[in-house]
Amino acid sequence: MQPVIHHPWTLTEQEAISLQKQLALQVKTEDQVKEVQHIAGVDVAYHVAEDVLVAGIVVLDAASLQVVESVVVSDSVAFPYIPGLFSFRELPPLMKAFEKLQTVPQLIVCDGQGIAHPRRFGLASHVGLLYDIPAIGCGKTRLLGEYAQPDSHRGACSPLLDEGEIVGAVLRTQADTKPVFVSVGHGISLPTACEWITRLAPKYRLPETTRQVDQLVNKALAGLGN
């Protein structure tokens, strides 16, 4: 797969911030999701003191949640980790992985935030806009926003607010377990995003997409001398 939009990747911190503000204007918060047959999970693994990282994509069959394709690539770090500029660090390697991907997914789930971001342009928004595919941000922790603890039952959720605006949802995917932070990436509404994450996490706290791609990249990292 190839991205539908292009922009420079060698940027200064300020240039990256300007780019985010510009691209955020194109993010769609309405449902553009149609028939979803394949769902992709993307993730990147690192190793401390190493400038190498491994990016992976796993495609699941929407009905069975079984893995139908997976790709892994290694790359070198080209951008530091800066809260709010996460996508500039993980997208370069992820794009290399997308180049190798044969199956075109109708939905992408990212490890991180979508519009629950200071400039409403987290990793999930960047990925969704780059490939023009509906994308959801599902993070294990919060970047920003205030919220009340959702009820303890599976499926319970409470709004994530930033400056009086609902930027995401704190969703309990399993009873009595820590909730996850769901936000719109691009081309999908928050309610629909929460429905998908709940469906994708029938047994564990994190969606299967994340779990599968997570173990994929970690095994690959270990296999490359760790």
Added chain:
DNA sequence: GCGACAG
């Protein structure tokens, strides 16, 4: 100035 801060 101080604290917060996706992975």
Added chain:
DNA sequence: ATCTTGTCGC
């Protein structure tokens, strides 16, 4: 993200 062991529980 990664550094790290055992341990409690289904």
